[in-house]
Amino acid sequence: MVGVRQFDEDEVIATALDVFWRKGLHDATMQDLAAATGVQRGSLYNAYGDKEAIFLRAFDQYAEQFLEAAGNALGRGDAAAGLKNFFEMIIVNMTDGAPPRGCLTTRTALDATISSAEVRQRVRDVLAGLEALVAKTISATPGRRSRADANRLARVIVTFTRGLAVMERAGYSRKQLKETAATFIDAVVGDR
């Protein structure tokens, strides 16, 4: 190694993640990334190849953080409490920032038609990961639910979180989202 890279890669990817999160893969330009990271466009091309390669790195970092946070939330308390924490964390995640950045996975999913197979697969991976985590928590609840039922219910719950992400983009506030999530939990989990 001789001509040495002038920037911190982790920092650049983290900053790129923020740009993609706010603008989306498609709408974020290399100029946006260059401006935000302070690294010239040409250097980014040299280091990563193209925009999508940068996105994939950033998204992988995001997915890892996200799934870890989801797992932690679900694990705090019993299954019911875990679900509540889970929704809390999901909603905070998507309403964070000024203005809120929304949910990166959902935004990316909606661009499916103009994304590469690789990007689409990343989205599916996150959703599958989420389903698995939720199913695990649900299964831990006392008896009378089959494995298949738990999986089905987990998919319902994950689907609902995607709905929250859409509602956020439509202008619903954090408070409204939390209320809606609470109603959902009551309706689905409350065995009254």
Place this chain on the structure above:
Amino acid sequence: MVGVRQFDEDEVIATALDVFWRKGLHDATMQDLAAATGVQRGSLYNAYGDKEAIFLRAFDQYAEQFLEAAGNALGRGDAAAGLKNFFEMIIVNMTDGAPPRGCLTTRTALDATISSAEVRQRVRDVLAGLEALVAKTISATPGRRSRADANRLARVIVTFTRGLAVMERAGYSRKQLKETAATFIDAVVGDR
């Protein structure tokens, strides 16, 4: 009226709707619209002003059809049957076409940051309209649910439909979506 318009406006708007539905407001270009409608770009600019104006017309047509269909579905049978019909119609709507076009409202919602206030308002209007229709159906169910509860539950149901739209984009099949919706209905409406 002298130099008379050479194309059928309803037809053009209907075709434009299809283009927007498949590509989204942002990704559909005036060239796409010109090619699909057979009307020259210049003529479209002359007739409507800009792309967004065309979108708004198309979206209004879409919203009207959509809400009417939703109302009809909800009205067929009792509240439980209505909900089932409602989800059936929503899922068919988003998985129709080859390849499926997804949900236009959801796609448009996700582009919020790069859309005009007018477009964003249209999205909110559709969601509010849906909520109202669902709340009305739910309220018709025998007793023991307050008006406020019905509204909250309606919002949960609409949010869930948005989630289905995201899952469709993520690659879930019509069959999977139907199964998920059925599980949701059981969990939410089934008072067991």
Place this chain on the structure above:
DNA sequence: TCCATTCTTGACATTATCGTCAAGATTGAC
């Protein structure tokens, strides 16, 4: 100290899109 290698930089070529406009074509009204 010098060199070979790698990174950085700014310019370039390409492509795509937008919206505008002048000139020509069309047609309803008289």
Place this chain on the structure above:
DNA sequence: GTCAATCTTGACGATAATGTCAAGAATGGA
């Protein structure tokens, strides 16, 4: 039939984005 209004057409200019490249800068290793 003629005219005036309106639509249609294709070219134009502006802007923005992509990805590439040659020349220069920087630096670890001998």
